[in-house]
Amino acid sequence: MTLWRGEDPLILASRSRARQTLLANAGIGFEAVAADIDERAVQQASSLSSAPDIAALLAREKALFVSLRRPGRFVVGADQTLALGARLFSKPAGRAEAAEQLRALAGNSHELHSGVAVARDGKILFSDVSAARMTMRPLTDAEISAYLDEAGETLTSSVGAYQLEGLGVHLFERVEGDHFTILGLPMLQLLAFLRSQQLLGF
Numbered sequence: 001m002t003l004w005r006g007e008d009p010l011i012l013a014s015r016s017r018a019r020q021t022l023l024a025n026a027g028i029g030f031e032a033v034a035a036d037i038d039e040r041a042v043q044q045a046s047s048l049s050s051a052p053d054i055a056a057l058l059a060r061e062k063a064l065f066v067s068l069r070r071p072g073r074f075v076v077g078a079d080q081t082l083a084l085g086a087r088l089f090s091k092p093a094g095r096a097e098a099a100e101q102l103r104a105l106a107g108n109s110h111e112l113h114s115g116v117a118v119a120r121d122g123k124i125l126f127s128d129v130s131a132a133r134m135t136m137r138p139l140t141d142a143e144i145s146a147y148l149d150e151a152g153e154t155l156t157s158s159v160g161a162y163q164l165e166g167l168g169v170h171l172f173e174r175v176e177g178d179h180f181t182i183l184g185l186p187m188l189q190l191l192a193f194l195r196s197q198q199l200l201g202f
Contacts, residue, residue, distance in 0.1 A: 004030070006199050010023070010031070012031070012033070015032070016185075037061055040090075049088075051081040056127055060077060074119075074120050075118065076118055076185075099144055099148060102147070102161055102171070106144070106171075107139070109136075110133075114129065116129075130177070133176040134176075134177075137171065137173040147167065151168075154166065
């Protein structure tokens with residue numbers, strides 16, 4: 001059963017399992033198509049330094065990339081940035097970088113900015129950014145090492161080296177913001193737009 005009322009299925013321009021799960025759980029049928037863009041190159045070319053602006057830009061670029069290749073389809077792009085003060089984080093390249101990120105985040109509050117955009121035929125129809133504030137508990141090097149042992153390969157799939165929906169929940173003492181923003185897809189804003197276009201069943 002799907003609540004989607006579009007002529008063709010919605011496209012999610014993302015490989016993220018968390019984002020795919022959010023759409024599926026909301027009863028929206030979709031097709032996942034990866035947006036093969038060089039995120040670092042897009043960011044550098046833009047000269048943007050603000051975490052929310054970068055999240056919004058990358059979400060739009062992903063949606064546009066796929067929409068130009070799938071004419072007539074509604075395409076959702078999403079991206080997330082992590083900022084600790086003025087420092088922006090990227091997905092860690094491996095265990096050593098993941099450990100370094102966790103040492104920096106431990107005992108501090110950081111912000112996640114999740115951008116979402118909808119494009120059709122190379123035109124942005126909707127764009128939004130939401131934020132969540134995350135406070136990580138103090139962690140010893142031994143605790144970080146134990147966490148990395150358990151997390152395994154998943155630690156390189158998320159910025160900050162954690163997934164709150166999994167083992168990453170053990171790292172935190174306080175979370176301020178909605179669940180969807182933290183998982184990287186601002187669902188409430190996206191659903192409101194889709195309803196405004198009469199693309200959902202209710």
